[in-house]
Amino acid sequence: MSRTDIGIGRGLLAGVAFAAMTVVTGAQAADYNIQGFIRQEPAIKLTDEENPYNQQGNIYNGVTVTQDSSLLIPAPGAGVTTTTRPIGGADNTFNLMATRLEVDFQANFNSNWNGFARFRGYFQPDIFDSHGDPEFFETDLWSGGRGTFLEANGRNYMVDLPALYLDYSDGPLWLRLGNQQIAWGESLFFRVLDVPNGLDLRRHLLLDLVAEEFADERVAAPGLRGSYRVNNDIEIEGFTQLFSPSVLANPDTPYNVIPSQFTIHQQEGFDDAEWSANVGGRVQAQFGDLALQAIAVNRRNPDGVFHWTDSGDPVLGGTPFSMSSTGVYSAQEWFTYAGMARLNGFTVFNTAIREFQPATGGLGAFEAPNQTLAAAELDYFFQALGPLRGHIARVYPRENIFGVGANYVVGAGPDSFFDQLVIRSEFTWTPDKVFTSPDLSQSHIEEDEYVASLVFEKYHRFSQEFPATFMVLQYLFKSESDMFGRHLDGMGATGARTSGLPSGEDSFNAVAFAVQQPFPNLIWRADFSVLYDLNGGALIQPGLKWKPNEAWTAEAFANITMSDGGNDDIIDTIDWADELTFRITYQF
Template sequence: MHHVKGTALRSKLFALAVASAFSMAAPPVIAQDAGADTDVSTGVDDGGLFRDIGFSFSGFVRFDSAFHTDSDENPNNQRTNPFNRKNTGRSAFPSAGLGSVANLQESLFPGVAGADIGRLLGSGLDTTIGNLLAAAPGIPSIAPRSTNPGHNDWNLNQLRGKFDVTLTLGSNVSIYSSLRTVYDFGTYDEFERGDSRDTFGNPSAPAGFNQRKSRYFEYADYQDGGGSCVNYLERCGDNYMADFTALYLDVTAGPLLIRMGQQQIAWGQALFFRVFDVPNGLDLRRHLILDDALEEYADERISAPGVRVTWQATDQWEADAYAQMFTPSIYPNANTPYNVIPSQFTVHETWTEKHRGEDFNYGLRLRGNFGNWGLQFIATQRYRHEGTFRWIESGAVKDLPGLPGTGAIMAGTPLEADPTGVWSANEWFTFAGSARLDGVEGLNTLVREFQPFTGLLAGSEIGGSKEAAARELDLFFSIGGGLAAGNLNGGGLRGHLIHEYHKEEVYGAGISYVVEAEPGSLFDQLIINVESHYTPERTFTEKSLSRDFIESDESVTALVMEKYHRWFQEFPATYMVFQALHQSDSDLFGQHLGCQGGTGGDPGTVAGEFNRKTKQCGDNKKGGSNNVVIALMQPFPNYIYRLTGAALLDVEGGLFLQGGFRWSPGNDLTFDFIYNYVDGNLYGDENTNALQAIDFADDFTIRAAYQF
């Protein structure tokens, strides 16, 4: 019901927007008397009713191309999963064999009675036991993940357009519209259903968020099998999108400005960091966070319909308030170049069904200027844009191979037998670590929170032992691959997650100071800005994907120092910025600093049980996350050339470097060359720095644009 209503609302809004844009794109044709606006005494036309109407149009057409420069492919996609076609260890069976049915049951189903195992396996029990005993004397490896490997030379090939229209209706009223269009040519090794087959040669099931042909913009809807556009006033498909980043009416009345319509609200100014930039989420579908850092998320920040009121109360104080339809951050879709969610998991999205057109975010900012000093205060009530993830019932009634009738049981668990899922304990722990999850507790939570169904599948909690967890996981993958049907090579199990959004309140304060020193000196006109915000009981994804989320108070503080300084008389001034960020409870991407999983060929590591009071995991003394940024921009004489650079260091051992060069040869042409380098394992434990999650994303970008 909500989905239908949300779709109808979006269609009406978009139709209204298109009609408005086209009406603004050409001067209005108005029938009137030839002499209606002519002064009869002078014979001069003074414009009359329409003398204050103004019109302007601008924009650009641009081609963006990003060449993949890293030897590592994106591990989160099906065709570039590092486990494809590679044997990996399986620990469900001791290499010396089991010897007897009793030993088999005790090894694989510790503490589970044979009758309970029989309820699961039914008439297939004897056959399964026989298969296990025959195979047990030493299967040290498992058949490799069956997906066809892929290789990508390109991360991005997109044709873009931006069309801005301003219509001035008088000295106090104006309308602004900005339409963005994007087409992705899809020049990558795309995933298709037939690329993944189980060990019986069957392809993956056609349904599901992560199992169809690659979608670059349309967000898959697991519930109805269709797709949707997350943004208001957006139309999208597999390879294209068109949206209004702005479509609003401005009305001024003395010190009051009222802005109504589709808009972005950018309170923050920092590069990479979003301390005060809390009203809107980010759309990461196009180029993740790898665009020009000095653009300050201008292309990523999501617009939404709302009302914003700005009041210049006094010469010193300004108040800025908004109410805006909630729109979440948008992650790249599965099997697209910059995907950050492992594609072995199906995500059930709640945005369309529960929030679209239903929920609003609200906020207020007070800003004061007192000579060289500045003060800011913010207070917002919002739904957190990133949301949380947890296990959910798959709802997929699909029998385990060789075990008829088990589909109803599987539907009550977060697991689904499918070759696009996880194939081994090693794969499970590797992706748990890279996603900042606890692989051992993830299994325990899956078993505990989905009884009695997981119990009927002989699932049991295994405490904190990674070896026991690996044994149980590999057993599940063996059964999921068709062990009961005589297939001893194992197979895939997909995990099902739900994406939910939680209300929170954010309070912040900031202070700035402009240094006055000897004119022309390095410190003269240096702007020092400190911003901090506090969120009580912020909700985070739990590291075992439990429905019992982590709730903790978080503070985020940033120091920003920026300045324009002229080093050489012949060159324009250089823009320089230094930033430092401290987050008490989460990393740069908003993931909680709790227990970590494992990586590599080892079954995995676990730091210990998470203590919600101390926000620590075992003996792991997490003191929050810290990041440092240095950036600069240097134009050349006549502004024909421009150099830019930015470096982001996660002090836990992650580094992001960006270098840029712009050439403006004239004739409204510009060419940008941007190199992005990410090292998520500079030093220390790679699982403890946020940048490891995008370590695969190195690229060299070329932008060719014509502006009008």
């Protein structure tokens, strides 16, 4: 990390401090408003399937598995044993049982200056049948275990300021200084132009209401953002913002999606990226019914990429492994979970041997010429050393993203269904984008990635008795990775011990449809959303909202997941997460 990065980061921090002092002290002499809500958010499981990425949901718990290293041991009958993963299963009723408090502070100082702050408190009691005492919110990123910049947390709670900024406007000029989200792009489920910020997955993964478009997940960070309207049709925008990575759900928490047999070393990669800044710009132009935009962003990839790293284990230090009862017990488990993680179980083993010499060679490990021999070698070490954990590091490479977008509003006459239909397209190109390699090599994969979406959006009134129905149909294409950023070369492993390595995919393709229907009195609203991966997985989210008055709101929505398996679609990763979520909100 350069001194320039540190200087930019500390300058942004000073800006946030200035914004905070101005909002707090200036509000006394300004027009201000305070409002907020308190909400209870339970999510009830709809099946008895547990999260397989957690220790107590591991599909090999209590299952007797054969360990076979006989190819390496010539004696007749030698090298064949059995093992049983001794960790007990779980029996959970809920995926979520949280209490949320949010308070907004708005201040108007004069015709040019405004301030805004949002306080968020989130409490998740440990009502879960989980392994050990998992940390729900503490994360090895910012000092003190903070996942985001303006955050304090404990094992079961977090409080943060997702917004703390000053706005300045003077004619065509607008500036925003402070802790803020930057939301670009207008696609449900998909993020094409929405590249400035990462996502915080600790609270409810990506399973909130689709219509909210990542509003609760998008990671805020200190920054300076501004725009200048050249004329009525052209606007230029730019930003610089402190880098803050996406925050993963922790191991053995309900929404964890990384196999808990891994230990993730986050701090070492973040130390290199800490205090660095992202920068970007956007130009928007309006030509009648056609709107165009173009973006350019230089950022650190907030999702990060992963590779094998030294475990630092007292016995197996110098290798990416450590001995632990929470590790992998057999070659069968190894290949099964490699497929689930979109890794190549054969090459990931050989990479661990090759890139950590001489320590691995000193243990007698060697690169296997085929999967069958690799399975035998794995079982040999499991027999000799017991279960092993894998250690991976997360790093955040820089990348340049260039994108364009277009919106067109169709005019087809007031009686036509197509009148006022909005056709929207977004496209980005990331040259030499860095991906996690399916073999977890420290070399990574570098390839140009193209991402595109096509969106049809429409408000239409089908009946004079009902308000207009909102409908949106979308298509997403990605050339090198799936919607979660996993490289397509890792797709399609069957998990078999001696066969079924990843077949890979040429591209990722998905469609989404959403409809929202308010009822005549506007007290009720029905929602329905579907995300379909063309490889055979679907997420269906029906919902209903009831708002009898200004103070109270009740919502219910289900997340129903369906996958045909095969480790080649995105829904397969969350196929255990069928749930019914309720939200009871009191606004003040």
